[in-house]
Amino acid sequence: MTSKSPEPIDRGSDLAESRPHGGGSARSDAPTTKLDKLREAITEIDQRHAEGESEYFADSTLPSESSLPSDVTSSRDAPSFADALEFDDEAEPEDFDASYAKAKKTAMNMLAMRDHASGELRDKLLKRDFLPAAVDELIAKLQKSRLLNDEEFAHRYVRAHRERRKLSRSALKRELNKKGLPAEIVSGAVEDVAGEDDLARQVAEKKAASTRGLDHEVRERRILGMLARRGFASSVCLKVTREVLAED
Template identity: 35%
Template sequence: MSVYIDDEFAFGLSRQVAGWLSTGQELSDEKILELQEVETREKAYQRALNFLSYRPRSEAEVRRNLIKHDTPEDCIEETLERLRDLDLVSDQQFAETWVENRSTFRPRGRRALFSELRAKGIHNKTIDVVLQDLDEDDLAYRAAQKKVRQYRGLAWPEFKKKMLGFLARRGFNYSVAAPVIEKVWSENQPDPADKYNT
């Protein structure tokens, strides 16, 4: 809604804020400032809700988005507080959802998940809590199972090298990857014991 003062456009207001006004209402300078402040806060909140509508976000992601749109710091804090109160933003829930989705669709190791969550602005303590029960052996096995078809027909040394590189890029340490590679090799070769004559 557009607000006109003395028949000249003064500023725009969202419907939520404009609902407080009526046509012909006289506005003091203090009331105008109050309306503009409320509008700034409401825009920040609506922008954050829209940003969250695409996928879950960490607090740091929401903050960066609001900063990118030149939102004043006090509005950012108020917006984050409102979102927390409504349970719309929670770094703990975000991290749990992130790990669950990664584990289901693109298995990653602890190292990669830690790095991804840090990039999203999650604190180390929260990450440690979320990753404490992570079964890296199972995740590495599932990741290797998805890749094994591409490496079928390779000799053991080449298979091991390629699979080790793949699992390392997915954030798995050698101590996790090596036994998984042995297992996947033995499950997918006609004569798994004959590693060096393939």
Template identity: 30%
Template sequence: MPAFDGGEDDRLAPVTPLFGAQPDAAAWHPAWRSDEQTEPETTRASEPASDAVADAERALLRRLRARQLSVSEARSFLLTGTSLERPQVDELIEEFGRRGYLDDAVLAEQLIHAATQRKGQGRRAIAQALSARGVPRDVSDAALGELPDDDAERALEFARTKARQLGRYDDDTALRRLMGQLARRGYPGSVAATAARAALAENRSGGGVRFR
């Protein structure tokens, strides 16, 4: 048996480190991560949710730039048009409310102004429009309570603008058509009839409808 002489040609087997000592950096595989290098699971899991909220916020802001929304409309948009869950939607709605971006009372005032000044609508039609936009009943009632009780005056103003267009019709047809237009704008039957008769009577002297 050859004697061991400890010459330079004799090489020792690699020594395995004990008690978890780190191997040489050159042999360290990137996949072997220490506890300090491990990213917390909660951080990684929260990133997609945070991105979804940011995307939803931008989408809602774009929608609000195009058209003022009620709280109900904004909530419906977020629930159907984004990936947010209901609790996230509620939090975002609250935040937009705090910023003043969503305010049902302000929306109600805007809708009433447009209805009375540009559309010549009556109280009943305005109430229906507010309900269709998702404005809560108590907010709608409060806003309508500030509206002057001038349905008769607004009905007459609207009827005057339309009476001149009915000159080619006989009396009964002109009255029926004008009352129908007033009713579609939310004026009660008695208000519509009074306004229509008055407008058509005023138009007689101008060579329009010969109203009896």
């Protein structure tokens, strides 16, 4: 009596899923592995992506990383499809607002400590890595509210440093230029400064008093050096130094 050949087993049947894994034929008809399922899931993702169903990527039905074979999870360093599709249109405005708020707080603290020229304050804020657009908008608003006024700043600076540091017109102009002030504002602030000879004499007299007891040449050199550092013209330096030493 001839034996009936066994009917081929359908891979999708319950029998196929329960078939033992030993032997060559068992390996050829092995059940779908986790790797196979992952491939099927990726194929479905590609299809839905092509159809524009981006909301699918938020679905939690995809295989979890803990359920995947180690050789698969180790290669998943690249961003996921869901990560690639996450666009935040509000990111740039939020960054601008945050940068503007921090820049404003910093600027208020700086202005509370002392006056600043617009360019000087802008440079300091940019060095703190605030967004240039946020800094520019802040500077414009501070100027509009007159919390920043370059012309008034220049005149106040000249008065204060003329009195306290005994700076010449030339030195004052140089200092204002370093603040980034426009040339016309600098010229307007220093043009009315008078009494250059008198101020130079005050500087020379103070230095002469502190060098009494030294040789005449040493005293002369030190007085001339002091006047030169304050920015006085060489003709004024020589004239005042000789007069002060002759009188001392």
